[in-house]
Amino acid sequence: MSDSVKHIVNFSGGKDSTAMLLRMLEENVQVDEIIFCNVKATQQIGGELPEMYDYINKINNYIKQKYNKEITVLSQEKSFEDYFYTKKIRGKRKGQIYGFPALQGSWCNDRLKVRVLNQYLKTKENYISYIGIAADETERLKRLKSNECSMLEKWNMTEQDCLEFLRERRLENPLYKRRKRLGCWFCPKQNFATLKILKTEYPKLWEKLLQWQRDSPFPFKMNLTICDLDRRFTKEN
Numbered sequence: 001m002s003d004s005v006k007h008i009v010n011f012s013g014g015k016d017s018t019a020m021l022l023r024m025l026e027e028n029v030q031v032d033e034i035i036f037c038n039v040k041a042t043q044q045i046g047g048e049l050p051e052m053y054d055y056i057n058k059i060n061n062y063i064k065q066k067y068n069k070e071i072t073v074l075s076q077e078k079s080f081e082d083y084f085y086t087k088k089i090r091g092k093r094k095g096q097i098y099g100f101p102a103l104q105g106s107w108c109n110d111r112l113k114v115r116v117l118n119q120y121l122k123t124k125e126n127y128i129s130y131i132g133i134a135a136d137e138t139e140r141l142k143r144l145k146s147n148e149c150s151m152l153e154k155w156n157m158t159e160q161d162c163l164e165f166l167r168e169r170r171l172e173n174p175l176y177k178r179r180k181r182l183g184c185w186f187c188p189k190q191n192f193a194t195l196k197i198l199k200t201e202y203p204k205l206w207e208k209l210l211q212w213q214r215d216s217p218f219p220f221k222m223n224l225t226i227c228d229l230d231r232r233f234t235k236e237n
């Protein structure tokens with residue numbers, strides 16, 4: 001392979017991309033860049049929980065000290081909230097704001113992550129993008145493009161193997177203690193348990209969700225608004 005090819009690791013702070021990155025560095029696999037796509041919830045609030053930003057700093061310090069590598073943070077001007085209040089300019093919902101993304105075919109992943117990533121990668125001429133997809137995520141692996149690759153597949157590392165790999169090095173993300181999946185704190189795809197934690201432990205973020213729900217033309221989840229969930233969690237407590 002030509003030396004001009006850039007080897008770029010997509011790092012999300014999740015167990016799979018973190019385990020892949022650390023093992024690549026441990027085994028001296030070429031890593032030219034490590035990129036993290038930082039979603040903004042609003043212009044003032046990040047899209048990740050505070051513990052995730054602490055974890056990313058911890059991994060960044062670790063790889064800086066041990067391998068002299070650093071994570072490049074990609075960010076974009078517009079936040080989730082900016083898109084949320086953007087009015088549609090065509091179609092039968094013309095004039096209506098985007099509001100909460102649908103569970104299927106949501107607009108947020110494309111606008112907040114994919115576009116930012118593609119814009120950055122467009123500036124690179126020749127690259128391989130390393131994406132942490134575990135060996136047991138067969139459907140996602142099938143969707144990899146020709147210049148994308150997951151070392152986890154080559155190493156036959158499952159999601160569980162990634163967790164154990166990080167645990168052995170005492171570098172696991174503490175958010176996994178109570179969650180199976182990570183993502184934006186306002187993600188409609190998260191389960192009720194993590195939403196309940198959000199209401200109880202991050203009241204300012206929950207208040208933001210309530211405010212968005214009051215303005216959204218759509219419920220947060222199919223047939224369930226944040227106000228419904230708020231009443232339900234209050235009753236349960």
Ligand code: SF4
Nearest residue numbers: 108109183184186187
């Ligand atoms: S984690 Fe959820 S809210 Fe965030 S971009 Fe992905 S689908 Fe959208």
